[in-house]
Amino acid sequence: MNTRRFIVCLAAGFLLFAGLCPSAWAADSIKIGILGPMSFTQGEGHWNGATMAAEEINAAGGVKVGDKMMQIELVKVDTNEFLSIPDATNAVEMAISRNKVDFLVGGFRTEAVMVMQDIAMDAKKIFIGCGAATVEICTRVTENYDRYKYWFRLTPINAGYLGKVDFTLLGTVGAIMKKTLGLETLKVAVVAEKAAWAEGIVAAAEKTLPEKMGMEIVGIWRPSPVAKDCSAELAAIQRAGAHIVFTTFSSSVGLTFAKQMGELKIPAAAVGINVEAQKSGFWEATNGAGDYVLTINTYAPVKITESTLPFYTKYQERFKEAPNYTAGTYDALQILKAAVEEAGTLDSDALVPFLEKTDLVGTAGREVFDAAHDITWGPGYVTGLGTQWQEGKIQCVWPYNWEGITYEGTVPYKLAPWVVEAWKKKD
Amino acid sequence: MGLIFTHIRRFFTILRSEVIVLPGRLALVLFVIALLALPLFTQDLYFLRIVILTSIFAIFAGSWDLLSGFTGQMNFGHALFFGVAAYVTALLNIHLHFPPYLSIPLGAVGAVLAGLVVGIPCLRLKGSYLALTTLAFPIILTGIVFAIPGVTGGELGLSGLSRLSSSRLMDYYITAVCMLGLGLVMWLITDSKTGIILHAIREDEVAARAAGINTTRYKLLAFCMSGFFAGIAGGLYAHFMRLAGPSTLEVGLSFQVIIWSVFGGMVSIYGPMAGVFILNPLMEGLRVILGKYPALPEMRMLLFAALVLLTLRFMPEGFIPWVLDRLETECPRCKIRNVFFRHRCRICDAAMS
Structure with a gap:
């Protein structure tokens, strides 16, 4: 075999390997689907908050999963949930089955969030809610823990x-x-x-x-x-x-x-x-x-925690507006990072116990989940x-x-x- | 054995002489085959979801055409039937644990009753007055839904319905077969004596009454039949989404069904259904494509509106009839349709020009 033929065979083998193993390349990043009505201010908040967090985490080297450092890759999922519930379900299904996201963050309209929650639970994907305040969304966790344990609500505090x-x-x-x-x-x-x-x-x-x-x-x-x-x-x-x-x-x-x-x-x-x-x-x-x-x-130019003012100022400078509560996706990504690093895996079942133990000083206060996977409110927590x-x-x-x-x-x-x-x- | 052979031969004869010769019929057969064979090529959950929802909305659009297209009873509040059936189905499934094969038909019966409730006060109304009155009913029901949250779940709706079936593939076949079957039934109704009477009421109600037809009864029948088919769609939707919420009664849904029908071509049943199969995946495709460009998602509705406006301007009868008119021509002598490139009629051999 001459050198030329060897190089051609090597290149063909490499391409074949690359074509057959896309997951091997995708595995270098953690895909997080950011769900929200992206044409509305609520969805913009979801995306902006998550973008800031992802950029900061990636700039600091990424997320340590076991021995490996992985970058965060955000997937923008426009749910259009104000106008169409089927659009919202299609978008989530696509994020899970086509874009192969590892986690879901966001959601706003209660009716849509409940349907999207079901799709995420079917696929056993961790879903951190950052928009709907209705109590019943978290009640599902206590009523049927095995099915709904992958759901957590970070923001806002419940109704x-x-x-x-x-x-x-x-x-x-x-x-x-x-x-x-x-x-x-x-x-x-x-x-x-x-x-x-x-x-x-x-x-x-x-x-x-x-x-x-x-x-x-x-x-x-x-x-x-x-x-x-x-x-x-x-x-x-x-x-x-x-x-x-x-x-x-x-x-x-x-x-x-x-x-x-x-x-x-x-x-x-x-x-x-x-x-x-x-x-x-x-x-x-x-x-x-x-x-x-x-x-x-939820946010104001005050020092709720050490990270509130830097986040608020940076957000306002970059997006020319104050963050609304859906920008809590920023903290959601920090929570996911902490849990993944501690668990050393992206597996949802393995991550749930670590997420349940979350005790993170975020931008809106000390963030701890209760038994219903709802954010705890009160003095010393998020207020x-x-x-x-x-x-x-x-x-x-x-x-x-x-x-x-x-x-x-x-x-x-x-x-x-x-x-x-x-x-x-x-x- | 000989009988079977005769039937097979007859089937192929019909296929050759009545189906393959006309592009419209051929397209329909190919569509049915493609729909049923699709899971052999892909079982992607997202793709199947799109087709399932499209099938459900196709039944819904066909039911609107049965009432508003064929009978001329312009219904601007068709979501009422869809929503009532979704809620009744959900209540029966959640509280009485009725399986989907019972809760969906009973939900549709609920929609039939809703059809009577709407139909009776609307019988004396015509045109825009009827349209505006029907528009009010889902809005009233939305108010009732919010007024009794203990029963309806209020803003949250009723969630936790059992699944339509045990797998997405099964969901796909249930909705696809229901869509094809109910579409055929609706088309057969319009092609029957009842359908002709409904058509007569639409064209000239006074003349129909003068001919001895009890138009009141037939109009009520149209409301009920349309309500039943829309109700099946609503029940399928509730079980597939596992939720019956206020969005099933939204004005937007009532207008959506009109847009699908007008785009596809009213007074045909297959036109509105085809309209859904074109517009629904198209809108989803636009969402995916435009979503990749930060400034473009807002353009989706604009493009959609432009498409509908252009269709209305250049294809006033709807997209499907426009396409069929170009692919098929009618024989001037025997009125049988022929493929556009034929010079002589396939039946009577008359010159086509």
Whole structure:
């Protein structure tokens, strides 16, 4: 055999080997499918957070799996789940069966997440949820552990905990108003968008406010999630003499309501959930009228842990917006890295016990999973934040001396001057 | 033995003289063979999922055509039947542990009842008034779903249904055979005496009534039949996805079925079904292809809308009839269809020009 023929045979053999063993080449990277509605801000958050984490991990050498260092390869999985559940299932199935992802991270709409969860569990793939707050998704783990043990929820804190933070914020603002303005009984207007997820909060408010918090409900208003005018509701709230407006908004009505409330200078403090107020563009969108709005949040420029501020600043510099809670995919990748390095394998069954033992100080707090594989909430764990718009800046105002916790960078809550003026006059 | 041989010979005679001679029929036969033989070439879970969902939506689109295409009862809320059946199927399966072969037909019966509920108040309405009224029903039902979360699961829907079958391959054959079988049944209905009456109601209801036809009864029958077939699709969907949620009642689904049908070609049953088999995989393909380019995923719906608009502009009868009109021509004398390149009719030998 001459040299030329030998080289040709060697090259052909090499190509044949490469063609027959694609998995041998793919094995150098860990594939993580990032699931989210990528045309929407929630999906962008999923992708951006994961991208940052993957780049940082890869730059530091990758993930040590046994004796081998492996790079993270992200697979963008556009679930389009807001518009089509079948699209979401197709996308997950493709990620698992075609793209051969090792792990799944993300998801947003509960109905879609439950179906995607089933597909992931069928394939025994670890799925870290970073978007849906519904309690029932994690209840499945306790009800049928063997099947659903591969599921973990990292962000947000579940709907029950969100409710607790919601009422804690209301109580905090109520106490400040009582102290500052000398009010005896606080009057609260409950305003929640007409959506199914808000029903539980409204029902809880109807019971909790008068019975446990000593507050008087002056009325319940349920505008459409996409209302473009809330002046009628605001006029009624003003006439009812409300001191606080307890908001529950996840849609665009949050923007309309906050803008008109500020423009009309309604003498009441807006407290609660307003997803629009979590966005960086809220100030510009309300022409500054959204000042003093307080909402539950996950990230703010405060030192929840050592990694919060570097993450927040880097994210804002790179993507020109503040991270929303779906950017918790950043922490999800760190959790996976830690578990894989400890277990020394990518095998899902072997990884589950290590993920269950997760105790990681992430960007949103100390991250520990409970028996239902849900993120633990409370002092010393992930707490969530209360952020308020103050003179064009989003500021963390809660926790502030709550259970002994005040994150560095947290500022005191501020009452709008017209609220102070209105109620001080009446005294 | 001789009888069997005769039947085989007859089968091949029909195949040669009635199927192979017409591109439309040949394409249908090839499609059926390809659909049934596909798992021999690939059992990729993702690929099978796409075809399964496409088959389910094809039944749904055919059922819409039966009501709105053939009978002219423009239904803008067809997701009602799909959603009702999905929920009834889920409730029967989860609470009473009915297996899919019972829960799906009973879910379809639920959709038939929904057809009656919608059909009775809508009987006196026509055109846009009927369309808008039917549009309201799934929205009302969505409100009811959210109002009684203890029964319907509210926003989460009902999950944890048993699987359609024990394997994806079996799911594939169940949905494919159901689609082919129900498609054939719907086509036979439209080709029957009842179908002719439904067609007559669509063309001129007053004339049909003057001819002694109880149009009220037939319109109700159309609502119920359409509800039944859409219900089977809804039940299959619920068992395959293992979930019956509010998305099964979404307005988007009601419009989707209209788009599939208008694209494929209304008043044919096979047109809307073919429309689903073209558009559904196409949309999935676009999702995969455009997803590779960061700025393009938003273009998917734009491309989809452009495609539908172009179809409406240049193929007002729909894509399938447009293609068939180019591949087949009608004999001016005996009205039998012939392949486009024939100069003389295959039956009466008349000149085709």
